[in-house]
Amino acid sequence: MTTEDYFNPVELEKRETDYSNPHLFCRNLVIHTPGRPIKSFRNVKVALIGVDNFLTSSSVGSTNAPDLIRAELYELYKIKMPGGMRIADLGNLKTGHSSRDVYYALRDVLLHLYEHGILSIVFGASEDIAYASLLCHEAMKQTFNFTTVQRRLAFTGGTPDEPTPENYLDFFLSSPYLFFYANIAQQACFVSSDQMDYLESHGHDSLRLGSIRYNTLRAEPYLRDAHVAGFDINAVKYADAPGQVHVSPNGLLAEDFCQLTRYAGMSAGIKTIFLTGYYPPADMQGTTARLAAQAIWYLLDGMTVYREEQPGKKKHHIQQYIIHHKMLDYDFVFYKSQSTGRWWVEVPVTGGKENLLIACSEEDYHAVCNEEIPGRWWKIHQKMNG
Numbered sequence: 603m604t605t606e607d608y609f610n611p612v613e614l615e616k617r618e619t620d621y622s623n624p625h626l627f628c629r630n631l632v633i634h635t636p637g638r639p640i641k642s643f644r645n646v647k648v649a650l651i652g653v654d655n656f657l658t659s660s661s662v663g664s665t666n667a668p669d670l671i672r673a674e675l676y677e678l679y680k681i682k683m684p685g686g687m688r689i690a691d692l693g694n695l696k697t698g699h700s701s702r703d704v705y706y707a708l709r710d711v712l713l714h715l716y717e718h719g720i721l722s723i724v725f726g727a728s729e730d731i732a733y734a735s736l737l738c739h740e741a742m743k744q745t746f747n748f749t750t751v752q753r754r755l756a757f758t759g760g761t762p763d764e765p766t767p768e769n770y771l772d773f774f775l776s777s778p779y780l781f782f783y784a785n786i787a788q789q790a791c792f793v794s795s796d797q798m799d800y801l802e803s804h805g806h807d808s809l810r811l812g813s814i815r816y817n818t819l820r821a822e823p824y825l826r827d828a829h830v831a832g833f834d835i836n837a838v839k840y841a842d843a844p845g846q847v848h849v850s851p852n853g854l855l856a857e858d859f860c861q862l863t864r865y866a867g868m869s870a871g872i873k874t875i876f877l878t879g880y881y882p883p884a885d886m887q888g889t890t891a892r893l894a895a896q897a898i899w900y901l902l903d904g905m906t907v908y909r910e911e912q913p914g915k916k917k918h919h920i921q922q923y924i925i926h927h928k929m930l931d932y933d934f935v936f937y938k939s940q941s942t943g944r945w946w947v948e949v950p951v952t953g954g955k956e957n958l959l960i961a962c963s964e965e966d967y968h969a970v971c972n973e974e975i976p977g978r979w980w981k982i983h984q985k986m987n988g
Contacts, residue, residue, distance in 0.1 A: 603710075603711070603714045604639050604640070604641050605634040605639045605640040605641075605692050605693060606634075606639040608692075608695060608696060608707055608710070608711055609634055609651075609692045609693035609694060609695055609696065610693050610694045610695075610696055611634050611635050611636045611637075611638075611639070611693050612633050612634060612635055612669075612672065612691055612693050612694075613635075613636060613669075614669055614672065614673050614676070615669075615673075617673060617677070619676075619677045621676070625679055625680055626676065626677065626678070626679060626680060627675055627676055627677070627678045627679060627680050627681070627899070628675075628676035628677075629680065630680040630681075630689070631650075631688075631689050631690065631691050632646065632688055632689070632690040632691070633690075633691045634690075634691060634692050634693040640690055640692065643690065643715075643718055643720060645686055645687065645688045646687075646688045646689070646690045646718075646720055647683070647687035647688065647689070647719070647720060647721060647905075648683075648687070648688075648689045648690070648720065648721045648723060648902065648905070649689075649690050649691075649692055649715050649720050649721070649722050649723065650672075650689065650690065650691040650692065650723050650725070650898075651692050651695060651708070651711065651722055651723065651724045651725070652667075652668025652669065652671075652672060652693065652694035652695065652725060652726045653668060653694065653695045653697075653704065653708065653724055653725070653726050653727035653731055654666075654667065654668060654694055654695070654697055654726060654727070666882055667725075667726040667727075667880045667881075667882055668694050668725060668726030669694070670880075670882055670885075670888070670891040671725055671726060671877075671880065671891050671894045671895050671898070672691070672895075673891070674888070674891045674892045674894070674895035674896075675895035675898055675899065677895075678895060678896070678899050681899065681902045681903055681906060682906065683902070683905065683906065684905075684906055684908075687905075689902070692711075694726075695707060695708055695711070701730070701764070701765075702764070704731070704734075705731070705733050705734045705737060705765070706734075706737065708724070708731065708734035709734045709735075709737040709738050709741065712734060712735060712738040712874055713738050713741060713742070716738065716742070716873055716874075721872065721873060721874075721875070721905075722873065722874045722875070723875050723877070723898060723901065724874070724875070724876045724877070725876070725877040725878075725880075725894065725898065726877075726878075726880060727876070727878050728767045728878055728879065729752070729756060729767040729770060729832065729834055729876075729878045729879060730765040730766055730767050730770040731876060731878060732748075732750075732770060732774075732830070732832045732876045732878070733765040733770050733773055735748075735830045735874045735876070736773055736774055736777060736779075736780075738874070739777075739779050739829075739830075740777065740779055743779070744779065745779050745780070745781045746779060746780065746781065746829035746830055747780075747781055747782045747783070747784075747827055747828045747829050747830075747871075748774055748780060748782075748783050748784075748828065748829070748830045748831075748832070749783070749784045749785070749786065749824045749825055749827075749828035749830075749831050749832070750771075750783075750784075750785045750786070750831070750832040750833075750834065751785070751786045751787050751831075751832065751833045751834060751837050751854070751859070751862055752785055752786075752787070752788065752832070752834040752836065752837050753787060753788060753789045753792050753811070753834075753836055753837045753850060753853055754788070754789075754792045754793065754836075754848075755771065755785060755788060755792075755793050755797045755798075755801070755808065756768055756769060756770055756771045757769060757770075757771035757772045757774075757775055757797065757800075758772055759772070759796065759797070759800055760772060761776070767879075771783075775800075775804065775806070781985070782805070782806065782807075782827070782981075782982065782985070783801070783806040783807075784806065784807040784808065784809070784824040784828075784978075785801075785807075785808040785809070786808075786809045786814065786821045786824060786825075786837075786862065787809065787810075787811045787814060787821075787837045787853070787854050787862075788808050788809070788810055788811065789810070789811050789850070789852060789853070790810060792850075793808070805981040805982070805984055805985045806981070807824070807977070807978055807981060809821055809824070811852070811853070811854065814858070815858075818858050818861045818862060818865075819963065820963060820965065821862060821865065822865045822944075822961070822963070823945075823960070823961035823962050823963055823978070824961075824978075825862065825865045825866045825869055825872070826865070826868070826869045826871070826944070826961040827869075827871060827960055827961045828866070828869065828871060828872050829871050829872060829873055829874075830872070830873070830874045830875075830876075831866045831869075831872055831874075831875045831876070832875075832876040832878065833859070833862065833863055833866075833875070833876065833877050833878070833897065834878050834879040835877070835878065835879035835880050835890060835893070835894060836848055836849075836850075836853075836879040837853055837854050837859065838853050838854045838855070838856060838859050838893065839851060839852055839853035839854065839855065840853070842854075842855060842856040842859075842889075842893065843856065843859075843889065843890045843893050844884055844885060844886070844887075844889060844890060845880055845881050845882060845884050845885025845889070845890030845891065846879060846880075846881055846884060846890070847879070847881045847884070849884075856893050856896075859893065859897055860893075860896055860897050860900040861900070863875075863877075863897045863898070863900050863901040863904070864900040864901060864903060864904040865904065866901055866904065867900070867901040867902060867903065867904020867905045867908070868904040868905070868907060868908050869904075869908075870908065870910070870912075875901065877894055877897060877898060880894050909939075909941060909942060911939050911941065911942065911944070912946075912959070913937040913946055913959065919939060919940045919941045920937050920938070920939055920940070921937065921938045921939075921940055922935065922936070922937055923935075923936040923937070923938065923967065924936075925967070925970045925971055927970055927973065927975075928973060929973055929975075930975070932950070934947060934948075934970045935947065935948040935957075936948075936962070936966075936967050936970075937959075938964075938967075943964075944961070945961070945962045945963055945964055945966065945967060946959050946960065946961055946962060947959075947960060947962040947966060947967075947976070947979060948960075949979060949982050949983050949986055950983070950986075950987070951986045951987065952986075952987050958982065958986055960978070960979070960982055962976065962978070962979065966978075966979065
């Protein structure tokens with residue numbers, strides 16, 4: 603794949619910033635510019651992908667979203683990526699004539715990057731662009747976990763013909779390739795009881811905004827175990843991110859939003875990340891574009907502190923805890939990293955198969971010590987042992 607086949611080159615309007623400063627983010631990128639497509643992905647570990655697709659949403663006039671975010675990102679200071687890893691800005695995806703064209707074009711790109719072990723960061727589009735990642739996993743016939751950060755749950759429980767920002771999750775939740783779905787920061791006033799009942803009955807999960815308000819660490823295991831993650835700007839409160847279509851006075855704080863993207867960057871399993879919902883016509887001061895750029899920056903910063911520490915691979919800094927649960931008459935096996943403080947727990951699998959290791963929190967450990975059953979552990983246990 604060459605970038606000129608699928609992407610328009612990066613062409614930003616001139617700004618006051620002196621881009622010759624070698625310490626800026628833009629001076630440490632491989633950039634697809636006019637006449638200079640990216641033909642080699644050697645040592646590239648992250649690909650930035652702008653998408654103008656708001657064809658299925660009400661966000662008319664927002665087609666410059668990727669470039670506004672990109673301009674703010676380029677002005678931040680560089681991140682020293684470990685091991686000589688490089689970041690490539692592929693430009694903006696060619697939109698075609700319909701949203702379907704965009705979904706399938708992006709699917710092809712994600713497949714190529716996935717095969718080369720490259721993390722894809724897609725930004726600028728409406729929420730339904732995540733449908734391309736579902737097409738990608740269906741093409742690979744590979745199960746996956748999907749985690750979103752949204753104030754609403756974008757599904758109806760029906761069978762819509764085409765994805766939209768309001769129903770795109772219907773396609774994920776009905777797919778046999780989706781193993782576990784979780785949403786972070788949902789607001790109860792925007793979520794119906796039928797939606798919550800659906801997630802519960804199908805073994806999925808959703809964390810309310812209030813549950814992570816003063817402890818975003820509760821959301822970290824959901825992002826650590828994800829393969830695809832979607833971050834919606836509309837999850838942030840209006841005062842911190844006015845550039846939205848569906849504004850609300852309540853929501854995540856800007857710093858909490860960036861902390862969540864940083865957790866995603868620390869995950870070894872995530873291969874595709876979407877940053878969606880930015881609406882430039884409502885962003886008069888550019889505040890939301892700056893937040894989106896900083897969210898990407900902190901995501902990449904998370905990658906710099908990632909450590910290979912799966913308990914089954916490197917155990918010299920992993921502590922094991924075995925807790926007997928009297929009610930279940932079962933020995934829970936927990937692991938804690940002495941380096942990062944992160945936790946895992948084993949989920950038993952019947953039929954003589956190896957136990958499944960999932961991310962968890964210290965709260966889950968204390969819950970078991972108090973004879974409680976961690977909700978996420980139980981849901982995955984039910985999925986594995988049906």
